[in-house]
Amino acid sequence: DTEVTQTPKHLVMGMTNKKSLKCEQHMGHRAMYWYKQKAKKPPELMFVYSYEKLSINESVPSRFSPECPNSSLLNLHLHALQPEDSALYLCASSQARQGRSGKLFFGSGTQLSVL
Amino acid sequence: TQLLEQSPQFLSIQEGENLTVYCNSSSVFSSLQWYRQEPGEGPVLLVTVVTGGEVKKLKRLTFQFGDARKDSSLHITAAQPGDTGLYLCAAPAEYGNKLVFGAGTILRVKS
Numbered sequence: 001d002t003e004v005t006q007t008p009k010h011l012v013m014g015m016t017n018k019k020s021l022k023c024e025q026h027m028g029h030r031a032m033y034w035y036k037q038k039a040k041k042p043p044e045l046m047f048v049y050s051y052e053k054l055s056i057n058e059s060v061p062s063r064f065s066p067e068c069p070n071s072s073l074l075n076l077h078l079h080a081l082q083p084e085d086s087a088l089y090l091c092a093s094s095q096a097r098q099g100r101s102g103k104l105f106f107g108s109g110t111q112l113s114v115l
Numbered sequence: 116t117q118l119l120e121q122s123p124q125f126l127s128i129q130e131g132e133n134l135t136v137y138c139n140s141s142s143v144f145s146s147l148q149w150y151r152q153e154p155g156e157g158p159v160l161l162v163t164v165v166t167g168g169e170v171k172k173l174k175r176l177t178f179q180f181g182d183a184r185k186d187s188s189l190h191i192t193a194a195q196p197g198d199t200g201l202y203l204c205a206a207p208a209e210y211g212n213k214l215v216f217g218a219g220t221i222l223r224v225k226s
Contacts, residue, residue, distance in 0.1 A: 042203055056211055107157050
């Protein structure tokens, strides 16, 4: 199984809503990532978890809250988002190699629209 | 700060034409990866190049890593509509378990 599964595929939410994005992988990867991607732009790193511990937070606003319940699951909790947060949110995983990023396996993403 | 500069930003060509995408940096990288992303999907790894001067072929795609490991190119021969997508180069950051991405090249192949 070389898949990273993300749910939901599409999400529309109001600025006062609370929602969660979910990501799952069964490749035994110990590094998992959240990226934000605007149309026709490269992915922007948000968070990195290594061995279920948050290792990188790229100065992401607190309205985004990541969680790694176990080595296979990664969540992104959303609260009080702004319209400019509308984007494709990608989850990825990789083998953790002494702190250097190996190749990434991406999910198909959640297309988020904030109204 | 490590930067990867990709060119061109956008390419629109006819089916059957050849093209080259470039990825350049002033930094030396231990390896470099190329990804392709189709609309509505996540990026998919095409290749990783590790050795300076290395050339790898994947069907009609040829990847080259510069001798000094500061640049790379992707050449597509006889492009097909199925090659349409966003092409991204990426390399391990100097610090931290993360990748540095280039700005991407949007390729459109018309039939």
